Amino acid sequence: MQPVKTVNVQLTPIEDRNPVKIYLLRPRGTLYWGGAGLDGPYVQPQLAAFRKAGMAYCFAGLTNSATADIPEALKPAGTILDAIRSGMSIRYRDDGEWTITSGMAAEAPQFNLIGYSYGSLLAAQTAWSYARAGHVIDHLVLVGSPIDKDFLTDLQQHKSIRKVVIVDLTRFGDPIYAGMPWTDLVACAPLLARQMVAGRGDGHFYYAHVVGDSQQRWAALAQRLASEGIAMSVKPLLLRCVDLVAALLALDGIIYAAAILLTPFQRADMYTGAPVVYLATALLVAALLLLLGLAMLLIAWVRRHTYRRRLTASYIGGATVFALGLALGHGWIAFRLS
Template identity: 35%
Template sequence: MANGLTVFLGGAGMNGSYQEDMITSLRQAGISNPAYGNYSGLFKGVDEHLPSSLDTLGDASAVVFYNQDKNDPIALQLVNTNQCKVEGKYSALGLVVHEYSGRNSLGEECARYVLRYELSTPRDVNFSLQTIGINNQRPQRGQFNFIGYSWGAVIAARTALYYANLQVEVDHLVLVGAPINLSLLRAVRTHAHIRNVIVIDLKQHGDPIYAGMSDAELITSVPILASQMRSGSGEGHFYYAVENGDGQTRRHLLARSLFQKGLR
């Protein structure tokens, strides 16, 4: 029986040689049986036959449909209401008006009334290892870990919750540059069967993405992300994805730091 399993899920498209390099770095750092997976947000089942750029765009576009807890409605709104206190809720014809008070996660005064359109689109809640492209069986001994980067952090969080809800212990969930909503962040942090959640935001490198952000912030960050991606220099959100010597060094240091934080 395999001794432990650590699953790495990369950024939108889940392609690029940096994924294999990340696995090598994890193994060299002393973390057992690392493997990288693949989950396509919009093109599931056919993504391997598409140009990588289209697959990447599909995953990036799908973030808003997966980045909240499965019990939280998919809602389209352009107002940051994270940490606002809900004073009332009124709904009709699929439109929902929330009444808020207090201040949001940016310290701004909450909008009094916010109109949301809550989607009823069903979401795939089966995030088994096989569904995310991992052929390994769930370990019966050793650690069971998930490391997600960008889009992969969304799927890592949902996968960890999938197993935690089945009463399976997840030892470590690592979220790097995670564009997840506050509801999903709270869900993984408070679940009794997810022992340790490690959040690594990349703000110090110029990344506008952070765990617990609102969809409003996610949408307004798109021009910055597009500019950072076009530069190809590994700045900002793409700090760990650049495929050069600097990227290899960064991934090696990341793996070593995760080992020091307890991943085995």
């Protein structure tokens, strides 16, 4: 689903002065760019690990790779070109336009950009472009990033980028780190080449090479990012909350009916005794729950959540059980006093 925000603007052509409805992209969701080539065998498993950790609306970034639209036989050359670009140009700030063309979801609660190695530079440039355009980036995550120090500082200081998370892999033997000078990057090129050719998941390729414990590595990275506050899915959260409200409403009605059925009372108690206390308490609790549930349903319908009908059915079900409990209690009172 493409994220769209509807606004009314005043356009004034000579022959027509009525307001015209237009549609603006509203960036939402979590995008993950892999390393050079953007198509390594680790990309989809890493995305799966992100989703399993609770980061819903997570998609692969597919923009700005030299491997795009070239024959399969030439893909390795495109990957090498991506690596060269990362060291020569993309690691520095670019004030041009970096636009996301796919992989967003209007219902996502946050806008997060995650990148690994070359992909971290694409994430950084995209964040800078969207932030300068006035959009809020909730999290920018740079994993094993050779980003320039000045560009990194600009990102960290921009008011529209709420949090920059740096995940250096130096503890695994990676010579690359965020903010490193170009001379250090050039000097470590032979070591990077050896790590890449070895294919053992060492150093800079800790997450890129598929090895025996890769699943654990991807899961650990996902948990680390989830702990940084990257959004869990709003749908399950709303489902849990509305279901809880519905259950409490039903329980409120059941408790009221049970209290009326089990409490002896006289006609004089109708206005001062236990029945009126039970009724007042039940109605007060029900009113609060109904308002809370209604507010959550409003959010679901305004944001057009896929589960909005399921939420509505749960809410109505809880309210119905409460009403039945209320009716049962009043019926018992009428029977006792008849």
